[in-house]
Amino acid sequence: MSGKEKTMKKHISATAALLVALIVLAVLPADAQTLPAKPAGPTQALPKVFLDWPGADLDFFRTEIPFVDFVPGLGEAQVRVLVTPQGTPGSETFVLELSGLKEFQGDDNTLTHTPAPGDKPEDVRKGLAGLLKLGLMRYVAKTPAAKFVSINFQDLVKPTSVVDKWDFWVFNLSANTFLMGETRYRDAMYYGSFSANRVTPELKVQTSVYGNLQKMRFDFGDDIYESSSHGYGFSSLVVKSLSQHWSAGAFLSAQSSTYANLKVSVSAAPAVEFNLFPYSESTKKQLRVLYRIGYTGTRYNEETVYFKTAEGLFQEFLSVAYEVKRPWGMVSLNLEGSNYIHDFSKNRIELGGEVSFRVWRGLSFEVGGSYARIRDLLSLPRGGASYEEVLLRQRQLATGYQYSFSVGLRFTFGSTRSNVVNPRFGNGGRSISISM
Amino acid sequence: MRRHLGIVFVLALAVSSLAAAMSQEQSAIDELKKSAVKIYLDCGSCDLEYIKTEITFVNYVRDRLEAQVHVLVTTQATGGGGIEYTLTFMGQNDFKDTSDVQKYFSMKTDTDDDVRRGLVKALKMGLMSFVGRTPIARRIAIDYTRPENAGPGRDRWDSWVFSLTGSGYFSGEESYMSRMANASFSANRVTPKSKVRLGVSADTEKQKYDIDGEVITGTRSSWNGSGLFVKSLGEHWSAGFFLEGESSLYSNIDLGLTAAPALEYNAFPYSQSTRRQLRFLYKLAVNPVKYREETIYGKTRETLFRESLSATLDLREKWGTVSVSASGSHYFHDFSKNQLDLFGIVSLNLYKGLSVFGLVGRSWIHDQLSLLGREPTFEEQLLRLRELPRTSDYFVSIGFQFTFGSIFTNVINPRFGSSRSGGMSIQIN
Numbered sequence: 001m002s003g004k005e006k007t008m009k010k011h012i013s014a015t016a017a018l019l020v021a022l023i024v025l026a027v028l029p030a031d032a033q034t035l036p037a038k039p040a041g042p043t044q045a046l047p048k049v050f051l052d053w054p055g056a057d058l059d060f061f062r063t064e065i066p067f068v069d070f071v072p073g074l075g076e077a078q079v080r081v082l083v084t085p086q087g088t089p090g091s092e093t094f095v096l097e098l099s100g101l102k103e104f105q106g107d108d109n110t111l112t113h114t115p116a117p118g119d120k121p122e123d124v125r126k127g128l129a130g131l132l133k134l135g136l137m138r139y140v141a142k143t144p145a146a147k148f149v150s151i152n153f154q155d156l157v158k159p160t161s162v163v164d165k166w167d168f169w170v171f172n173l174s175a176n177t178f179l180m181g182e183t184r185y186r187d188a189m190y191y192g193s194f195s196a197n198r199v200t201p202e203l204k205v206q207t208s209v210y211g212n213l214q215k216m217r218f219d220f221g222d223d224i225y226e227s228s229s230h231g232y233g234f235s236s237l238v239v240k241s242l243s244q245h246w247s248a249g250a251f252l253s254a255q256s257s258t259y260a261n262l263k264v265s266v267s268a269a270p271a272v273e274f275n276l277f278p279y280s281e282s283t284k285k286q287l288r289v290l291y292r293i294g295y296t297g298t299r300y301n302e303e304t305v306y307f308k309t310a311e312g313l314f315q316e317f318l319s320v321a322y323e324v325k326r327p328w329g330m331v332s333l334n335l336e337g338s339n340y341i342h343d344f345s346k347n348r349i350e351l352g353g354e355v356s357f358r359v360w361r362g363l364s365f366e367v368g369g370s371y372a373r374i375r376d377l378l379s380l381p382r383g384g385a386s387y388e389e390v391l392l393r394q395r396q397l398a399t400g401y402q403y404s405f406s407v408g409l410r411f412t413f414g415s416t417r418s419n420v421v422n423p424r425f426g427n428g429g430r431s432i433s434i435s436m
Numbered sequence: 437m438r439r440h441l442g443i444v445f446v447l448a449l450a451v452s453s454l455a456a457a458m459s460q461e462q463s464a465i466d467e468l469k470k471s472a473v474k475i476y477l478d479c480g481s482c483d484l485e486y487i488k489t490e491i492t493f494v495n496y497v498r499d500r501l502e503a504q505v506h507v508l509v510t511t512q513a514t515g516g517g518g519i520e521y522t523l524t525f526m527g528q529n530d531f532k533d534t535s536d537v538q539k540y541f542s543m544k545t546d547t548d549d550d551v552r553r554g555l556v557k558a559l560k561m562g563l564m565s566f567v568g569r570t571p572i573a574r575r576i577a578i579d580y581t582r583p584e585n586a587g588p589g590r591d592r593w594d595s596w597v598f599s600l601t602g603s604g605y606f607s608g609e610e611s612y613m614s615r616m617a618n619a620s621f622s623a624n625r626v627t628p629k630s631k632v633r634l635g636v637s638a639d640t641e642k643q644k645y646d647i648d649g650e651v652i653t654g655t656r657s658s659w660n661g662s663g664l665f666v667k668s669l670g671e672h673w674s675a676g677f678f679l680e681g682e683s684s685l686y687s688n689i690d691l692g693l694t695a696a697p698a699l700e701y702n703a704f705p706y707s708q709s710t711r712r713q714l715r716f717l718y719k720l721a722v723n724p725v726k727y728r729e730e731t732i733y734g735k736t737r738e739t740l741f742r743e744s745l746s747a748t749l750d751l752r753e754k755w756g757t758v759s760v761s762a763s764g765s766h767y768f769h770d771f772s773k774n775q776l777d778l779f780g781i782v783s784l785n786l787y788k789g790l791s792v793f794g795l796v797g798r799s800w801i802h803d804q805l806s807l808l809g810r811e812p813t814f815e816e817q818l819l820r821l822r823e824l825p826r827t828s829d830y831f832v833s834i835g836f837q838f839t840f841g842s843i844f845t846n847v848i849n850p851r852f853g854s855s856r857s858g859g860m861s862i863q864i865n
Binding site: 409 | 513515518547569601840
């Protein structure tokens, strides 16, 4: 075949294809009234379903359930739906047996439709189609048609509409240890806690007691350094919902910590919160402003830089938190300020934030950081910290500021259809996560 | 006037009867919710709060044995750098006779919101088989928007995916400062038949302490380039080749190159890898290396031959997670230069709110050929800037958790912030 003949042939086949397409287009709109449009390519193929129910009104099911292709015989079907009416005619129940064939082999389920007494035949049929839609989802989900299906619950329902003999109280007891070491280094951590929580939309109660202990040992050959630090305490939070935007509550806590030089510290603080967006949207966006005022009574381990061994102080606190999570990325910003009432110059202000943003297709950008201006370290011990305590970060140190900043940029390009999983020689992406 | 009153009266009657009808309807729906499917969502990487706000037609329980459906979500990396989520729906109690497996694939470029939406969709579709058995089914609407036909075209990148990342981290206070930076580039091509992974990365880190005017500075830097080629030989066997080049201050290596052919056997079929694997990997490596400073053995450069064997068992079942591995290696010029590593993690979701976990790692190290010839300084030791001689190391962690009380976890209450449950979280890659 010469080159000219080849191009000629190409032209002819292109013209023919165009004609066929035109005819299909012309015929489609008229046809679409009664039958769902036939998908164009095999990639958009709908699951083929054989409705095994002699006398069924197939046209009705075709219009009700457009996301499957009802086929006339079992031969080409991928799913068989056997409908068996049971009981006396007029008040029967319908058993729907769905069985997967071919690539859906083994995908089976049985559902039952019990019409409400007094349902008209149309209602019964409609109910049946509704249930069949649910039953077919497992197959549709495994085809490209899944992308075009949406499932919605038509009502708002209270999450507390359940029968619960514990009245939403949940108790939790946990204990963990972590030990590690090598020839010249040892580290042991112990952690335990007990909590009792009750969370309902109207009221949130969270209480816990906890304790932790850490021991370290370094062997420098001629010199051995050992250290031990601990912390324990109690904390509780009660929040009452006032409206979609307002809440009121109180924090109560007691703690002891070697890191912070606290022998014992007890505080109580009532608080109010305002959310600019309704709380029901909080997984998508929230802008919360929290004000807290409280009293803290403290006894120190060592005399502080202000020559105190014990004191009782009032402190106020304000925070603004903004969070939004959207298809383009997420933003989280946090601004906090606090001061002591007896001396306003003893204060602290902290700004923190995190942004991750998809700039364009494979290009995404992440930035996060925090800055704190600190003028309220009242508990610092006068004696300072040892050389080793500084290097091992076991003591809070005198500082007027604290910052951290991170930035990351990622650009990915190339194939966008590589959904292949190939686990051979490990794939560096399997993670185990344990939350306690 | 009277007509007005009449209208008002009729209106009031209409409003009140409408309200009554609505509240009656609402209580009917609340009644439906009581008999909704009880599910146990076993997923460490899911945004649970989002799922619970989006899917309200089921009841969430915290104990797996109470549930009618146990939804186990396992993940694996895809060739494109995304994640394959396998959702295994296991019917339990009165739903024992049915089960299903659904998949959802995220792309590397997807944002968190894209991923959680996709997962919710897959969850909803999979749950329908079970929801269809409860009365709440009649309040579910399923809609279909007919697509404009445009099937996927040909992949002009031929499965190659490239990724470039850079990141920096800076922190400090008056007496302390730390800086870290990292850059990397990778090119991967993963198909069921073969796998190619190429990557280069560089890291640098600097720490500075100020103790009463005395300044201590520590730096660490390293770079690394690697390549992996794997060919699939059936459902159980694979053959491949590792290539690596590295430089590291910590390990006293100026330039080290490794080339290693390898063979792997998986006792389970690779197609089950998201739930179970038992893999044995044998590697034979040649490693020419040039040191930064003379080593403890008086070498500045040498070429090493080494073989290694590792076995890894990973199981993810209803009752928990098991991951155990053992690997051993030795050099050919001196068999006493060897290393053995054991690692195990077991997390069991036992019974009625009781779960336990254990984590163990133990190494016997007799092959630190690159150790410094001199004694490291005090700061190098304390800040762990240099590899120190050791013959063994270990870590052990055990813990338990017991939860009792209400089995339902339907409620999301974000007021005053949502606190994470205390305790610990371990992520191992």
